[in-house]
Amino acid sequence: MAAAPVTASGLPAPRRVAVVGAGMVGLSTAWFLQEHGVEVTVLDREGVAAGSSWGNAGWLTPGIATPLPEPAVLKYGLRAVLSPSSPVYVPPSANPDFLRFVAGFTRHSTMKAWKRAMGSLVPVNDLSLESFDLLRDGGVQAPTHETHSFLAAYRTADERRTLLEEIEHIHSAGQSIEFDVLTGEEARAIEPSLSDEIGAAIRLRDQRFINPGAYVHALADSVRDRGGKILSGATVVDLVETGTGVDVFTAEGSRETFDSVVLATGAWLGTLARRFGVRRVVQAGRGYSFSVAVDHVPDGPVYFPAQRVACTPIGDRLRVAGMMEFRKPEAALDQRRIRAITEAARPLLRGADLDNRQDEWVGSRPCTADGLPLIGATRSGRVFAAGGHGMWGITLGPVTGRLLAEQMVTGRRIPQLAPFDPMR
């Protein structure tokens, strides 16, 4: 039998890999590992899309996938914390990890740090949509929708200035994003679901959106069709290196040995990754969503940046999402946040039945203090991290899986992943 090819890290290329976490990131990694002929088993303590990959806004928006820490967010965040109806919630008592996160976030909220982080995101943003196309061409049976009317809408032209300035910075970082500046009338002509309160808008071009829950289930189906196993009700509690592989232990009592393991556990990444030397905190930035009937379903996403409310057409309903709540990912859904989003959206949407909400949901953006994901080998050459994408794990899930799978199988250094080294 031919010897297994040896990767640059000196270990044989993995043939059997366990991926922990069946969200967008874990399933994308499993799918792209299969492209290299690797046998995959995906373990999730609940099931497919049980975490933040379900009720999010589903935007595939590389043109605005920017790092979260930036001077304006910090200024806004500090102001917002003092107001009870604000879209940002910080608990009155905080644990040491959260304080470390806030200290790091504050340190990175400078223009200089933002530019550096943005420069790191551009090369992966540029590959993000084509990575979705590879999934489509490889048999993932869920559409990505091109949108001609991705609208950011404001009450006044003055409010719009922040995003126009941000787009200038995005351009100077080398990220392309085409846009049009519109009056309220022009925006309403494109999107009749905007109310008369809207006085200014920006139309973003060439972005896409998906129904994230349906998409991630289609991705899981494709992984299964290609021979992968997906185990629900499998809570990974320990990983032990054996010298020739990694033993994966679950709370349900199973133990199985794999050549390598990928941790793609979203907002819970720290729990297992810390044991392998990953010191970066992954903090849950919780967001809420629900869906409503609308007289006119928009053709594409509608964003109210001043209120931090994101709306996306999901079938014949509109998903309305928002909030940034810094609490434990497993804390219960808090109805006050749903009400805050409802009242923020009410004056801005026309014909939306906001009092008959369905699918009320809370999920956790896995946020890092420097605004960059954690992708690559840990202290162990057999245990990899894939997560911490914050606001952009849907947009960047497939490109993450694609590049990480290549790195794992070839052992080559992938230049686009260098800034995301989990051991940084």
Ligand SMILES: Cc1cc2nc3c(=O)[nH]c(=O)nc-3n(C[C@H](O)[C@H](O)[C@H](O)COP(=O)(O)OP(=O)(O)OC[C@H]3O[C@@H](n4cnc5c(N)ncnc54)[C@H](O)[C@@H]3O)c2cc1C
């Ligand atoms: C309101 C809101 C709107 C958003 N909108 C967008 C958007 O428009 N575009 C975008 O790109 N991103 C968006 N995001 C961010 C995006 O949802 C996340 O970045 C992304 O879903 C993260 O995917 P993931 O696979 O890393 O994590 P998850 O989807 O959370 O998957 C992690 C999985 O790991 C499992 N797990 C955890 N611990 C264990 C364990 N020990 N053993 C086994 N399984 C375990 C969990 O059950 C879960 O299924 C939004 C987020 C929110 C909250």
